[in-house]
Amino acid sequence: MQYRGLNELREMYLSFFESKGHLRLPSFSLIPQNDASLLLINSGMAPMKPYFTGEQEPPRHRVTTCQKCIRTGDIENVGKTARHGTYFEMLGNFSFGDYFKREAIHWSWEFLTSPEWVGIDPDRLYPSIYVDDDEAFEIWNKEIGIPAERIFRFGKADNFWEHGSGPCGPCSEIYYDRGEEYGCHKPDCTVGCDCDRYMEVWNNVFSQFNNDGHGNYTELKQKNIDTGMGLERLACVVQGVGSLFEVDTVRNIMKHIERIAGVEYHKDEKIDISLRVITDHIRSTAMMVCDGVIPSNEGRGYVLRRLLRRAARHGKLLGINRPFLSEVLDTVIAENEGHYPELAQKSDYIHKVIEMEEARFDATIDSGLSILGDMVAAVKAEGKTELPASDAFKLYDTYGFPIDLTLEILEEQGMTTDRAGFDALMNEQRERAREDRKKMGDLGWASENLGLDKSIKTRFDGYTIMDEQATVLAIVANGEVSGSAATGDQVTVVLDHTPFYAEMGGQVADHGLLTNDKGLVVRISDVQKTKDGKFMHIGVVESGVIAVDDLVDAAIDTARRQAIARSHTATHLLQKALRMVLGTHVEQAGSYTDADHVRFDFTHFAAVTQEELVKIEDIVNDAIFAAYPVITEEMPIDEAKKRGAMALFGEKYGSTVRVVQAGDFSIELCGGTHLTNTAQAGMFKIISESSVAAGVRRIEALTGKGVLNFLQEKQTLILDTAKALKTTPHDLLGKVEQLLEEIRDTNKKVEKLSAKVANMQMIDLFNLSRDVKGVNVIAAKLEDVTPDMLRVMGDQIKEKAPKMVAVLSTVVEGGKINFVCVCGAEAVKAGAHAGKIIKEVAKMCNGGGGGRPDNATAGGKDVSKLEEALEAVNNIVEAQLS
Incomplete structure (x- = not known):
């Protein structure tokens, strides 16, 4: 068996199955698409569930992949052993209703043992089968030639593959004997032992059932093959190393860590x-x-x-x-x-x-x-x-x-x-406001109960058609599936084709009317698309009757559509401008495009400065004023990528994609509706920039008439403000600066008067102090004193009276109590602690706080307990001094 690197083994596997008529697909994203049962992709077959169940037609009925996978169930054990890991690559060959057990078993054996491929010694390989799978036994025994004693039968726990809900079935695994040095040395050590001697390197899953997630199994319409082989495990065998951490590519990563830390593996x-x-x-x-x-x-x-x-x-x-x-x-x-x-x-x-x-x-x-x-x-x-x-x-x-x-x-x-x-x-x-908006909940129910075949989809004609006749396929009236609906009914209508754009990709849905020559008017205020491709037109019947099989005129609000298109095209220009100003790390992380309004989330790691925002806004407006033609084309995804089209993180694209290009300025994959020329956007104005989450920023902006309305509002505000201040817009800034200077002068006078009042009250306080074991104690509620004045008085007491402990309080607007406690230097030496005193006092008023031995602050909520709390101060201090 020749030594081969991990990257070489990956390519070898994919090439082998290409030679067997398989289509090589790239790894799917680790973020599952339309699969709420998974947090992250955890197996090679997981992204292809719809192909196994027959819900979607695969690009070919024979496919091979190397899939990135994450499993975190054993995260606590990662590191403690050399066998556990969270990330791995799963090699897979898949058949969707094409070949089955015979071909899968023969090809696995050929790849592993043929000198042309991996070339593993056949005598070190041991197949296993599901306990009652006699068909697999016959193939291994009579066709491959494996003696019966070398074929192991295991039960459901070992040889029936399932991972949550979805396709599943019996499997046949292949184990590699790594040698006695990896074994437990027990007399009965053999395939299936928990030790590290026999390593599973291949798993042929004969996928013929669907698990609903609750242990209920139904036969799949088509029998499939789901093969999984851990790439790192295969590399362990071929490279003759003890664990995945010693495989060439992984070991190189670890060596980098060793260099940084100045340590060495296998020493401690x-x-x-x-x-x-x-x-x-x-x-x-x-x-x-x-x-x-x-x-x-x-x-x-x-x-x-x-x-x-x-x-x-x-x-x-x-x-x-x-x-x-x-x-x-x-x-x-x-x-x-x-x-x-x-x-x-x-x-x-x-x-x-x-x-x-x-x-x-x-x-x-x-x-x-x-x-x-x-x-x-x-x-x-x-x-x-x-x-x-x-x-x-x-x-x-x-x-x-x-x-x-x-x-x-x-x-x-x-x-x-x-x-x-x-x-x-x-x-x-936790606040329970984290639940995603489940707008499609009722619609999802409706789509399952409409009585329509899943293969029936609504044809979308709205890229080029704004008004067309369509046939009503189904109606939900006031929450119930119905054959018709009349004036006043809340309805959801499914049409065979439509000009209405359904909400998706961050773009809001079209509004419009369904009408006929019999007086029908249905005002559509939302459109949603179900997973099986039906457009659900949501609205209210304003007049007439609508029934299944009716022919209706479906017309969108074209002015609103144009306004939405202004916003959507502007988001493309904005993304390009962000990457030009902030860097190529910027990626779209979400968007919302409404009539004349843009909300765009993007990856970035600091607040965008005002200077940067000005540059971004200028670049977008320059692109608008340049009047670039906006051209939309459908093309193979590989061609789109060659042209440099931007794609969204984690988005799943088919083999043919829609590309939107604005001159030579921007090019993106997008299914939304757009302008035909950037000049139609009018103008672009950023109105805010903020943080959404760690590493994600948000820009809110306006386009078209939204910018005009915004400017008019600002102009009105300036005029009204100037009028209120009895000046002109031209002199407004000078007038504001003059008023601010007057306010500052007034505040200084107030502060001086407040200091005099505080000094007068402080003199009275000294006269009210009581001696507690040689320490003077004051506890008082002060009227017409701000929290800041309270702190100033506390500092003065601490400075002028080293033997004093003072607890001062005031009640501010809203009924909240503010406390300050100070202890002079000698009082602290005697055992007084301001932080502990204030904590007990505030607690009696349903509050809390604390601080240093010489200075502390607190708040309270129950004013009715304030007098009682202040009376307790002497006893609290006495207890401390004891």
Whole structure:
């Protein structure tokens, strides 16, 4: 068996199955498309579920891929062993109703054993089959020639492949005997043993059932083949190494980490764990960020954040006390860009995401570790091993310290925490406003119950036609499927073809009318597209009757469509301008285009400066004034990419795509409606720039008449303001500056008067003080005093009366109590502590606070308890002095 690198093995596999009539497809994105059952793609077949179930026609009935996969179920074990990892590549050959068991088994054996291909010694390979799959046994035994004693029958747990809902079935695996040195040396050690001697390298899944996710199996319309083989595992066998971390490309990544940390693999187990964690996690994060995942606190974004922060922490355990993951990323890209060129294309962006997240974590990790260390020490001092849930939650909520990291560190200390208690606190604190808008919920139900075949789709003619006759296929009236609807009914109407654009790709739906010559008027206010391609026209019947099979005139509001097109074309010009001014890392992360209004989300890692916004706005307007022709064409996706067309992160495109090009200025893949010339956009005006999430910014802008309305509103505001200030628009700035100067002079006079009032009140306070064990104590509520004045008075008392403890309070508008407590230097020496005093006083008023021994502040909510709290001050101070 000849040594071959991982990249060579990948290409060899794909070429082999191309020679067997398979279509080679690139890896799908790690972000699942139209599959709510998965957070991230976790197997080679996952992106192709619709082909297996027959819902979609595959591009060819024989396909081969090398699919990027992420599995995080064993994340806690990554690093602790050499076999666990979160990222891997899955080689696959697939048949959608074409060949079945015989070809799959023969080809797997040919690829693995033929000297022309991998050339593994056949005597070291052992097939397994599902316990009652006699057909597979006959193929292995009589056709391939494997003796019966070398074919292993296993039950459902081992040889029936399923992963959540979706296609599944019995499988036949091939194991490689790595030799006795990898075994457990037990007398009964054989295929299926838990030790590392027999490694599964191939899995032929005979996909013939569909699992609904609840253990219910139905026969698929077509029998399929789903083959999975871990590329890293195959490389382990061919390269004769002990684990995936010693495979050539992965080992090169680890060597980079070793150089940065000044350590060496296989010298110390703790160091090895950290090296494996970082190596695995940086591979995962590079691929996830490249496919459009952004660090966040939920969903796949949280998975990414967890991996990044876990890797960063293990860097610190190796003694790397600076951000370093971005450096290692260079090697990840270099080792993979041959097969995944998008890594190099998006290198700047991936670097910035990782740099920003690592820096953010670096800012919290040190303080969090210190606080957790104190908490752990306190718990151990009490002879306990469980950190209170409230402490774990405080670390997360107050200091941004991830619960997963807390659990990992506690485990290293032989401790635990109350995870259920932590989750309960999280549930109490979280606002439940995160649920995505489920606008398609009712429509989804309706589309399933319309009685229409799934193959029936609405033909969209609206790129070139604004008004046409169409046939009514189905009606939902007032929430019920119906044959007709009359005046006043809320309706959803399905047509066989339509000029109405359905809401998608960030573009809002068209509005318009459905009419006929019998007095029918249905006002359409929304259009949504179902997964099976039906356009649901939503509106109200204003007059007449509409019925299934009616012929209606469908006409859109053309003025509104033109306004929306202005906005949509402007977003293309905006994206180009952003990349010109901010850099090529900018990618669209979402958009909303309405009539004359644009909302555009994009990847960027700092607030856009006013100077940059001016440049961006100028570039877009220059493109509008240049009157570039806007040309829309359909073409093969490879040709579109060659032309430089921009695509969206994580978006799934077919083999033929729609390309929108504005002169030589911008070119993008887009299914929306557009202008025919950029000049039709009129003007473009940015009205705001803000943060949406970590690494994502948002620009709100106006186009066309929206800009005119905006300018008119601003002009009216200027005129009204000038009138109110009794000046002219031309002199408005000077008038405002004059008023501000007058206000500053007035404030200075007020501050002087306030200081005099405070001094007068302070003299009275000294006369009211009481002696408590040699310390003078004041507790008072002051009227007509601001919180700032309260603090000034406290500072003066502390300075002039070293033996004094003063608790001063005032009630501000809204009924909130403000407290200040100060302790003079001698009072502090005697045992007084302002922070502890104020904490007890505020607590009695349903508030809280704290501070230093000599100075502290607090707030309270219950004014009715204020007098009682002030009366308690003498006793609180006396207890401290004792």
